[in-house]
Amino acid sequence: MDLSDEIARVLIPPLQRVQSSKILRFTLGFFWCLLHLPVSIVHLGSYLIKQLLYYMISSGLLQKYQNLQLDKLRYLAIVVESEEAKNTTKIKQLLSWLSSIGVKYVTLYDMEGVLKKSVETDLKSSENPSYLEGDSVGYNKMEPVFTETDVTNALKAVGHGGPDPDLLLVYGPARCHLGFPAWRIRYTEIVHMGSLRSMKYGAVVKAIYDFSKKHQNYGS
């Protein structure tokens, strides 16, 4: 490793001087774009292949996607990028697709609460949250012994208890859960679906099919 440090010590300082020169910065930028080129090509290729696959799934050409096994999928959650969530037509179309597939329980989430305002739901939101009585957290000399169950119960009491989703579909530019209630996504399979604008029925079917084939060992 000494030799490499020597080489680095000799050659890195002139490279650092490159940063101050505009022409050489341009050259660096050019090489950076060159480095990103294969990534863009791979993304484009994979996008085209996926579009073909989704078309084939939608038109019923692929047999294995026709009968989906939904027994493992009890709860499904959807995270939408807040800007895209304003498109209520698309949201309603997605919900109707899920309903036609047979998904029974869907949770919708977006970071800024756009969905809550715009989509009519049957969710009860508690106006007067009840707080836990302090019997497990007593005002005596003993320090409180918290368990994870206490936290789950507390979340339920303030109206934030919902089931843990089995599958989370993310509609947005990035595969990022954007703050979906952390307590509930411990073992949730998180799938990136692309943007809501270009959502495809075949993509939803494929995500549910892939989920049904998954095997979780929960750490053991």
Added chain:
Amino acid sequence: METQRENSASNLLGGVWCFLRKCLFFVLSFGPMPNHIAFIMDGNRRYAKSRRVKQGNGHRAGFTALTSVLQYCYEMGVKYVTVYAFSIENFKRQPDEVQSLMDLMKQKIDELLKEESIVNKYRIRINFWGNLSLLSEPVRLAAEKAMASTARNTGPVFSVCVAYTSTNEIMHAVEESCVEKRGRIRKGYNNGYKDESVQADNKDSVISVTDLERHLYTSDCPDPDIVIRTSGETRLSNFLLWQTTFSHLQNPVPLWPEFSFRHLVWAILEYQRIYPYLEQRRTSSKEKN
């Protein structure tokens, strides 16, 4: 004589490879570089199975991959690296597997603290996050020794999540926040409200998000920019759930022992593509709060 020549040839090759790597990192740094990368090191057992070797060798291969990845990350200037080494759920595994993992961990911690290791080369500060009381005595002592002896290091930070789950971390933070708040309120009563900073009214008995975040293990670390889970699995498995609101979640297909230099570079390139969107989200969320 032969071996001497071979050694100098391999040294030269190593030197050239290191130089090329640094050039590549220099070009890469034209774009935004992540400050904190978290790894879920999944796939050691599957690797051992596919190579038809013992499970222990899979974990050892995983450790070798870890040291190389750490080296590359620190060369790139990534200041914080966090790895998910052992979950509380993993205690459910076969006892002999758990024991061999514990032994391997102790052995590797001792190796890392030696003079010629990567820790001293980069002045790494090591953290062990998790419910350390669940670990066996020798491992816990080794971990505490590692933390103590590297506490004053000013270089990059290497955090190992062992006996860790995110829900356990959050619950622990809630507990600590309550204890702290109760202590402050009691102090207020004892001082007869003379201490102005502690008022026994409802407002101050509320624990804020900032209070809670102060008690998470990750309080002195920025949120991860990228979370990489190898072997293609799509779940977080109770890892840094609170801290990954704006983290780019990646799930490359290779198993952890197969995760190498080119996979890391690819991960950074993917992150650089999505960086403008994530940064915009992060800033607008900060402005709202």
